[in-house]
Amino acid sequence: MSYPKSERVYSISRVYADANERRPREYWDYENYEIEWGNIINYEIISKIGRGKYSEVFSGVNMLNQQPCVIKVLKPVKIKKIFREVKILQNLTGGPNIIALFDLVRETNSKIPALIFEEVKNVEFRTLYPKFKKNDLQYYFTQLLTALDYSHSMGIIHRDVKPQNIMIDPFQKKLRLIDWGLAEFYHPGVDYNVRVASRYHKGPELLVNLNQYDYSLDLWSVGAMIAAIVFKKEPFFRGDSNFDQLIKIAKILGTDDLYSYLKKYGLKLSKEYVEVLEPYPRKAWNSFVTENNRYLVDDDVIDLIDNLLRYDHQERLTAKEALQHRFFTSLD
Numbered sequence: 371m372s373y374p375k376s377e378r379v380y381s382i383s384r385v386y387a388d389a390n391e392r393r394p395r396e397y398w399d400y401e402n403y404e405i406e407w408g409n410i411i412n413y414e415i416i417s418k419i420g421r422g423k424y425s426e427v428f429s430g431v432n433m434l435n436q437q438p439c440v441i442k443v444l445k446p447v448k449i450k451k452i453f454r455e456v457k458i459l460q461n462l463t464g465g466p467n468i469i470a471l472f473d474l475v476r477e478t479n480s481k482i483p484a485l486i487f488e489e490v491k492n493v494e495f496r497t498l499y500p501k502f503k504k505n506d507l508q509y510y511f512t513q514l515l516t517a518l519d520y521s522h523s524m525g526i527i528h529r530d531v532k533p534q535n536i537m538i539d540p541f542q543k544k545l546r547l548i549d550w551g552l553a554e555f556y557h558p559g560v561d562y563n564v565r566v567a568s569r570y571h572k573g574p575e576l577l578v579n580l581n582q583y584d585y586s587l588d589l590w591s592v593g594a595m596i597a598a599i600v601f602k603k604e605p606f607f608r609g610d611s612n613f614d615q616l617i618k619i620a621k622i623l624g625t626d627d628l629y630s631y632l633k634k635y636g637l638k639l640s641k642e643y644v645e646v647l648e649p650y651p652r653k654a655w656n657s658f659v660t661e662n663n664r665y666l667v668d669d670d671v672i673d674l675i676d677n678l679l680r681y682d683h684q685e686r687l688t689a690k691e692a693l694q695h696r697f698f699t700s701l702d
């Protein structure tokens with residue numbers, strides 16, 4: 371199992387850089403461990419509730435204690451990917467606002483693995499977010515950032531933060547961060563695959579092929595989510611391809627800061643960009659204010675968005691810093 375250090379180390383996380391090195395190898399070496407399988411006959415499927423790229427998801431019940439649960443039946447993927455998701459879930463289960471993994475089972479004949487989770491009575495974000503007031507934003511993003519700070523402190527980047535992966539039960543005011551299928555252990559100086567996250571929430575590092583990214587990737591996605599809700603523009607950056615995604619970002623953050631970002635880390639834009647990317651000025655956040663969203667916009671939330679949506683991943687607020695931002699600490 372290897373997390374080989376790159377020959378050219380050009381970026382290291384400002385926080386929790388040694389979170390894995392400080393822990394025993396078994397903590398992050400997900401290939402060399404054995405899964406203990408539970409008994410599938412303890413669980414009964416009730417109905418289908420969701421479907422992802424990598425799974426089919428059902429609501430179910432644990433027949434031993436009549437407790438509701440969610441059953442995520444995995445589609446055939448590399449066994450390594452399953453091991454990584456399971457190891458990460460085992461490391462994080464019990465942490466604040468992290469979906470809890472209860473059990474792991476296999477279908478008797480096919481041996482197809484299924485993950486058994488705590489159930490959240492989720493209300494779809496397209497219904498929920500448009501109703502948010504400032505105090506809901508403060509509350510739910512505090513919950514999300516608490517989950518992320520915990521995961522990061524445990525050496526794990528989620529890499530797919532987006533509304534579809536955040537389950538909210540507004541009646542119990544419960545938020546859980548789900549889908550750790552793309553999550554990865556952070557090791558300083560290692561080159562990671564940039565083909566992660568979902569297009570609208572991909573940070574610039576992924577779009578310019580900066581492989582030595584870190585936990586700060588998740589904070590870009592949080593910034594994109596907050597901007598989408600506050601300015602009522604869902605998603606905030608809507609690219610029609612990965613290529614177009616960076617163009618959409620550059621039309622808002624401007625091209626000067628993009629070029630400084632690339633220069634700082636010794637990167638070059640691919641030729642296809644150089645040919646079409648015009649110089650764009652930086653847009654003022656206030657230019658997104660309309661009659662419809664004015665009630666959610668204030669200086670604090672604009673400053674928060676401005677400090678999350680930075681090209682330079684090292685300049686973004688960390689989850690802990692974001693939690694201490696005026697937007698979350700001021701009550702009005």
Ligand SMILES: Nc1ncnc2c1ncn2[C@@H]1O[C@H](COP(=O)(O)OP(=O)(O)OP(=O)(O)O)[C@@H](O)[C@H]1O
Nearest residue numbers: 420422423424425427440487488489490534549551
């Ligand atoms: N614990 C849960 N409680 C309620 N609903 C859940 C839970 N876990 C998953 N779901 C539902 O199932 C869907 C798919 O789950 P998940 O995102 O874990 O699967 P995936 O195959 O990895 O998806 P993706 O294609 O987005 O990566 C979720 O978007 C959600 O609607």
